[in-house]
Amino acid sequence: MTDYLLLRNARVGGALRHIHCRDGVILAIDTDDSREVPESAVVLDLAGRVVLPPFVNGHAHLDKTFWSMPWQKHLPGTSIRQCVDRERSIRAAMTEPQWPRALALAQRMVAAGVGVIRSHVDVDTLVGVTGVEALVAVRERLAGLVDMQLVAFPQSGILADRGVAELLDEALGGGVDVIGGLDPLGIDGNVEAHLDVVFGLAGKHGAPVDIHLHDTGPEGLDEIRQICDRTIALGMQDAVTISHAYALGAEHLDAVRPVIDRLAEAGVSIMTDGPVGMTPPVRLLHEAGVVVLSGSDGIRDAWSPYGVPQMGPIATQLAYQSKMYDDDDFELVADVVTIHGSRVVGIAGHGLEPGCRADLNVLDATAVAEVVAEAISPSLVLRGGRRVQAAVDPWPAITGLADVRLAQA
Ligand SMILES: [Zn+2]
Numbered sequence: 001m002t003d004y005l006l007l008r009n010a011r012v013g014g015a016l017r018h019i020h021c022r023d024g025v026i027l028a029i030d031t032d033d034s035r036e037v038p039e040s041a042v043v044l045d046l047a048g049r050v051v052l053p054p055f056v057n058g059h060a061h062l063d064k065t066f067w068s069m070p071w072q073k074h075l076p077g078t079s080i081r082q083c084v085d086r087e088r089s090i091r092a093a094m095t096e097p098q099w100p101r102a103l104a105l106a107q108r109m110v111a112a113g114v115g116v117i118r119s120h121v122d123v124d125t126l127v128g129v130t131g132v133e134a135l136v137a138v139r140e141r142l143a144g145l146v147d148m149q150l151v152a153f154p155q156s157g158i159l160a161d162r163g164v165a166e167l168l169d170e171a172l173g174g175g176v177d178v179i180g181g182l183d184p185l186g187i188d189g190n191v192e193a194h195l196d197v198v199f200g201l202a203g204k205h206g207a208p209v210d211i212h213l214h215d216t217g218p219e220g221l222d223e224i225r226q227i228c229d230r231t232i233a234l235g236m237q238d239a240v241t242i243s244h245a246y247a248l249g250a251e252h253l254d255a256v257r258p259v260i261d262r263l264a265e266a267g268v269s270i271m272t273d274g275p276v277g278m279t280p281p282v283r284l285l286h287e288a289g290v291v292v293l294s295g296s297d298g299i300r301d302a303w304s305p306y307g308v309p310q311m312g313p314i315a316t317q318l319a320y321q322s323k324m325y326d327d328d329d330f331e332l333v334a335d336v337v338t339i340h341g342s343r344v345v346g347i348a349g350h351g352l353e354p355g356c357r358a359d360l361n362v363l364d365a366t367a368v369a370e371v372v373a374e375a376i377s378p379s380l381v382l383r384g385g386r387r388v389q390a391a392v393d394p395w396p397a398i399t400g401l402a403d404v405r406l407a408q409a
Contacts, residue, residue: 021358024384054115055311056341059295087302120153181211220247228266237267248280274318330369358385
């Protein structure tokens with residue numbers, strides 16, 4: 001283990017700094033280079049490269065992925081309900097264990113500089129809590145490399161799939177950290193009854209809440225209001241997230257603004273990955289005091305053939321769909337995919353401050369804005385002051401095959 005690491009000329013925010021790390025913790029971030037370091041110190045001159053805290057993937061579905069399998073032809077669905085049913089039939093036909101796929105994808109995320117993952121895990125009457133058991137095992141395998149939080153996710157509904165409420169309860173007692181929900185109106189047709197179960201289990205287990213909400217129209221906005229009302233009534237400020245919240249991006253701003261004010265009052269955070277035409281107004285939410293985080297959502301699964309483990313492309317997508325073009329906005333999005341996410345997930349000691357863990361991403365960029373505009377991934381990933389090697393090197397040395405050397409610019 002490296003006892004002392006000095007990163008000289010690191011770009012932190014807009015300025016050059018010298019980051020001193022000792023025993024896996026950030027000791028100091030200095031403006032000058034006068035601090036004495038032990039002879040044994042490892043010193044890297046970053047020559048102005050950007051340093052960021054680890055990326056936070058605040059919304060993944062590791063249990064669903066086909067990652068590491070041969071390519072699966074995608075069968076599109078036309079409604080959430082149809083996609084749910086199609087995924088159930090695909091899952092019923094799969095005989096291989098799911099944990100190797102989840103582990104392979106999570107490892108790629110770690111290699112891409114992701115330090116925190118909040119993964120939803122399906123809980124329904126078909127799979128029971130087998131996905132939870134698989135993801136708990138993956139989390140144990142990756143302890144120390146990534147902080148993983150699991151959400152019990154009723155993908156088939158709660159009222160629409162009798163028995164799910166009891167399974168969610170079991171999942172929360174079996175290693176899951178957060179209680180999830182799904183379109184109380186669109187999937188279950190009864191907002192009150194759906195939220196009764198979700199917030200009831202949150203109270204019983206002292207668990208935060210993270211609800212998928214794809215419902216749009218005035219009904220979607222009303223569901224957000226109802227979630228805020230419950231949050232305030234139960235004193236759960238800062239412990240509730242709404243994922244997607246398409247209604248905030250799809251409806252007219254005149255109708256959305258009062259809902260944003262209510263979200264701020266309730267301390268409810270919003271997760272978005274920048275969907276076309278339905279991206280919530282990130283800048284407005286931030287200025288109102290609502291914490292916005294982001295994530296990959298599903299990667300290569302029955303819902304979508306798309307998705308990558310790197311957070312750079314997700315940041316770019318979010319900024320582009322938000323029609324952002326200036327550096328202040330790009331820097332906001334960089335916060336969304338790093339420190340804002342860690343605030344919501346509740347991971348302490350995660351940031352570019354003395355006393356935080358030396359979990360750092362070094363990026364070949366001259367400004368934070370460039371990272372977002374160009375979807376740049378880290379060239380060096382440090383965890384506790386140690387280098388994380390890429391999980392996969394697909395082309396190790398090939399005997400007899402010459403390299404082409406590209407001229408240096
Ligand atoms: Zn999701």
